[in-house]
Amino acid sequence: MKELTYVRATDAAEAVAAVAADPDARFLAAGTNLVDHLKLGVATPGTVVDVSRLPLAEVEPLDGGGVRIGTNVRNTDLAVHPLVRHGFPAVSRALLAGASGQIRNQATTGGNLLQRTRCVYFQDVTTPCNKREPGSGCSAIGGFGRYDAILGASEACVATHPSDLAVALAALEARVVVLGPDGERRVPMTELHRLPGHHPERDTTLAHGELVTHVELTGSDLALRSTYVKVRDRASYAFALVSVAAGLELDGDGEDAVVRDVRLAWGGVAHKPWRATAAEDVLRGRPLDAAAVREAVDAETRDATTTTENAYKPAMLRGATTAALAALAGRDLA
Amino acid sequence: MTATPIRARSMGTHLTRLDGHEKVTGRATYAAEHGFTLPERPLHAWLVTSTIPRGRVERVDASDALAHRGVVTVVDHTSARRLAKPDDAELAVLQDDAIAFRGQIVAVVLAETIEAAREGARLVRVHQTPADSAPQVVIEDGEPYTPEAANAGHEPDVVQGDVDAALARAAVTVDATYTTPHEFNNPMEPHAVTATWDGDTLTLWDSTQSVHGVAAVLGRALGLARGKTRVLAPYVGGGFGSKGLPHAPEMAAALAAFAADGRPVQLAVTRQQMFALTGYRTQTESRVRLGAEPDGRLVAITHDALSQTSRYKEFVEQTATAARMMYAADARSTTHRVVPLDVAVPAWMRAPGEMPGMYAHEVAMDELAVACGVDPVDLRVRNEPEVEPETGNPFNERRLVECLQRGADRFGWADRDPEPGSRLVGDWRVGLGMASATYPALFMPGNTARIRALGDQRYAVDIGAVDIGTGARTVLTQIAADALGVEPGRIELSLGDTALPKATVAGGSAGTSSWGTAIVLAAQQLRADHGDDPDAGVESSSTSEGYPDMENLALHSFGAVFVEARVHRWTGEVRVPRMLGVYSVGRVINPTTARSQLLGGLVMGLSGALFEDGYRDPRHGHVVTQDLATYHVASHADVGDLQVEWLDEEDTAATPMGSRGIGEIGIVGTAAAVANATFHATGTRVRALPVTADHFLG
C-alpha cells in the first residue's frame, strides 16, 4: 500500500478545505470500501482525511414525519432506528439486505452512498478499466458480465452501482446535503450519481472536496408503505443481481384497487440507482395486477441492452418488481 | 507384522478437541505467525506475479521498489538460487524467464514490514513479452488428448461389454451433458509459510497437509541432503486438498529466505493469489448415457469426462471413476480426456473425481427415474451390484441401501408427490431431491509411529501427521489410548513435524486410517517388545506397509443425501432449508469431529451446487472472480436445518480401528441432490453448476 498522510478531521469545514485544496486527498469514513482499495492499489491517494469522527452521527426528526440523517450514522444504527423503521421501511430493509453484520456495524451513511462499483476489473489493477484508469479500456465488455448494467451504460463502462441504501433513497426521493468550499447545497438522490457516458471515472456529480453531511427524507404515505426486494444467489453477504425499492398508495381494496401513486427504483441495473419513472407512469391510475406490472417493467426496460451474461435481468426485474408490489398490496398478483 | 483390530473404549466417544482451547483463545500459532517467535526479526515477503498468460520476462526493474522505505531486496529469475532438480515445473519458481500462465510468480519482494513489502511489489516493474502465438486459456480453445492416467493412477478409459449395442437395445435411455465450473478450495487460512536457513539446513513452518511431503519435494528440488529440510505444521487452518502438496509459494519463500542473509522470511499468499497459485478443481464436462429396462434396471452406463489442465504440469480430475463401481450394468464405458491450456495448475480439491463425477452421474440417475416413472430411491436400490462391477471383488460392508432407506424414512420421502412443480408454499416452489454418495476407503502405506513409555502407563506417541483442523490430534490420541488400553489423558501425542517419524498426507480421507493403523501397530509392537507395564524410557516404532485386504475386497464408504430446495416463483432464488446425509463410513472414532467433517462436506456440496463459480476471463487468462465477495461460498444464512447420521458399524477389514475415512464423502452427491430438488420444485432441469436464480425466471 502506498504511503499516505492520515489526517483526522475535527470540523467539517476544515475537512472540506483540506480535501478541496489537494487533488490527491480523499475522505475516509469507516474505510470498509476505501481501505480495500488502498490495499489493492485501486486508490492511491497521498492523503486521507478521516471524517468518521465528525459529530454527524444523529438521526433527527423533521416536520411531517421526515428525518435528517447524519453521514456518520452507521448502517446498523440507521436500519434499526425507530423513525426509519416505521416511516421508511424500504430504507431499513435495504440496509439490512446489504453486506454483513460486521460491515454494517462500521459502514457509514455517506460512505455507503459513495462506495464504488464492485466490477471485478475495477478491483483488479492488472486489467484495463476506464473507471480506474481513464482511457485504458473496459474489460467488462466481453468479459465477466453477470452483474453488468442493462440501462444507461456506455461503451466506456457497463458497471453497476452497488449500494442498496441508495436505491431505497432514490425511490423515496431523498435529498443529500453536501458541504463544499462555497457552502452547503442539496442534491436530489437521483442526481447524486451519474451515468458513465465518456467519463466513467466520475461516479457522482459531486465536486472534489464536497462532503456529504446529511441525508434528508420527507415523510409520506408512499414512504410508510414501502419495501425493498433484493435478488441474489446467496442468501446473505452478496450484492444484488437486481433489486427493487417500491412505495405504493392504492385507492380501494382487493382486486379492484387502483394505483393512486407509486415509486419504483431499481438496483443492479445501472451506473446509478435507477428511478423507474416510465414504469411508474404505466402503473399510476391502473388496477394493480400482474399484467400491469409486466407492462410497466417492459416500458422501462424497452431500451435495455443485454449480453448473454446479463440477459436474465429484465425477466428478473419483472419478477422482483411484482414481488415488491404484491407485498405492499398484501395480495397475490399471480 | 500387521496390526490386529483393537477394542473400542475411547473410540466412539465425544472426546473434546484437545487443541480447541488454544484455537479459540488465539494461542495456537499458525504458519505465518512463527516469524514472530524467532530470535531474529523476520522479513516480509510479497509475491509479484505475471500479468500475461504466456511469454517471457524481459526484465524485472526493481529500482523504484528498492528505493521505497523498508524494502530490502527483490529476488527474480536472475538472482534466485538455482534448483538442483527443477523438473517439477510448478515448483521451478524463478528459475528462468518463461511465463506459463497469468499469475505466475516472477519476483519476490522482501521488506521490513508487510506494508512495505506489498508496496514494493506494486512498484516492481516487470517487462514482459507475450508469446508469438495466442495463448489458449479456455477449454474451447484447445484440443483434448487421452492422458496416461487420471489422478491417483486411475486408468483413463475402462470399457466392459458392448455399450453401444446395449444402449441401442435399451427401453429407456438418458443422454445428457453436465458441467461443473472451476472451483477453488479457499481454506480459511491462506497458504502461508515462515522460512529460515541455517547454513545448508532449511526450516519451514508451513500451512500444509503433509510435512514430510513438503520436505521431500522441496528438499529434492533444492538439492539438500537428507535431513536438511525441516518442516513444521503444528496448526493448519484448513486445506481441502490445496495444501496436500507444496505449491509455488512455499518454494518462493524458501528461495527468498535464501536471499535474506540468514533472516527468516514470512509469506502469506493473498486470497486473490490463491486463485492462481495454490491449485483448484478444474471445470468438468461429463456426458452421461444410461440405458435401462422399463423398470429402471440399468443395462448400460457411459461416462465420458472432459477437463482441462495446465500445459506445463498435468493434473487430470478422475471424474468418471465413480461410475465404474456405483451401480450394476452389464455394459459400461468410462473415459477421461483433458485439454492442455496456458493456465494455472489444477490440483486436488475435496473429493477430486467423485465430487463432479457423482454430481453428473446422480443427476443422470434422477433423469432416468423420471423417464422410467420410478422413485429415485427405488431406482438406486434396484441397481445395487452384487460385486464391485469394475473388479468383480465382493464389497465389504456396502450398506448403501440402508443409508437410502434410513434417509428416506427420516426425511419424509414417502410423502413426496413425484410430480415436479406440484408444491407451492407462499411464494416458494418446494421440491425434494436425493442422491447417493460414495468414497473409496483409501490407505497409504509407509507411515511410522513411535511410542515411548513414560512410566506409570503414560506414553509419548510420535508421528509426523498433520491436524489441518479436522481433529486428527484428538482422534489419534483416542486411537493410541485404545491401542495401549489406557485413558486418552495418558497419551502425549506429537505431530506436525518432520523431526517425528514419517507420515503420509492428510488427504484422500486416508489420514486417520493410515496414521491410526501405524499407531496401532507401534502399540502392539511395544507390548510385544516390552510387555504390559514397560519401564519409562523404552520405546518401539513400526512402519505399517499395509493393512486392508484390497486384493480380495472392494472397500468403499457410502451415503445418501436428501435435500429440500425452495425456488422463489418471482425471483428464481434458490434456498435450501433442509439437508440430511446418512452415511456408512465404518466406525466413527469421535462423533464430534466426525459430525463436523460430514456437515462441512454437505455445506461445501451445497456451496458447489448453488454458488461457487470461478470465471476465467477468456482474454486475460486468469480467474477474475478472485475474492470471497465475488467467488461465493455458502454463508450462514444459506445453511438451514442440516442433519447427519451414520450407521452403527465396524469395518475391521479396512483398519484395525474399524473405521474408514470421512473427510470427503460429505461433498459427494450433495450437489446432485440439490440440483435434483430444484428440478422437483420447478420442473426445470439445470445441467450446469452452479444452479443459479436466472434459470428459474418465468
Ligand SMILES: Cc1cc2nc3c(=O)[nH]c(=O)nc-3n(C[C@H](O)[C@H](O)[C@H](O)COP(=O)(O)OP(=O)(O)OC[C@H]3O[C@@H](n4cnc5c(N)ncnc54)[C@H](O)[C@@H]3O)c2cc1C
Ligand atoms: C464483502 C462486502 C459486501 C458488501 N455488500 C454490500 C451490499 O450487499 N450492499 C451494499 O449496499 N453495500 C455492500 N457493501 C459495501 C459497504 O456497504 C460499503 O463498503 C460501506 O457502506 C462503505 O462505507 P464506509 O463508511 O466504510 O466508507 P469508506 O470506505 O470510508 O468510503 C467509501 C467512499 O466514500 C467516500 N466518502 C466516505 N464518506 C464520505 C462523505 N461523507 N462525503 C463524501 N465522500 C465520502 C470515500 O472517500 C470513499 O471513496 C459490501 C462491502 C463488502 C466489503
Ligand code: SF4
Ligand atoms: S465496466 Fe466500468 S468499472 Fe468495469 S471494467 Fe469497464 S470501465 Fe471499469
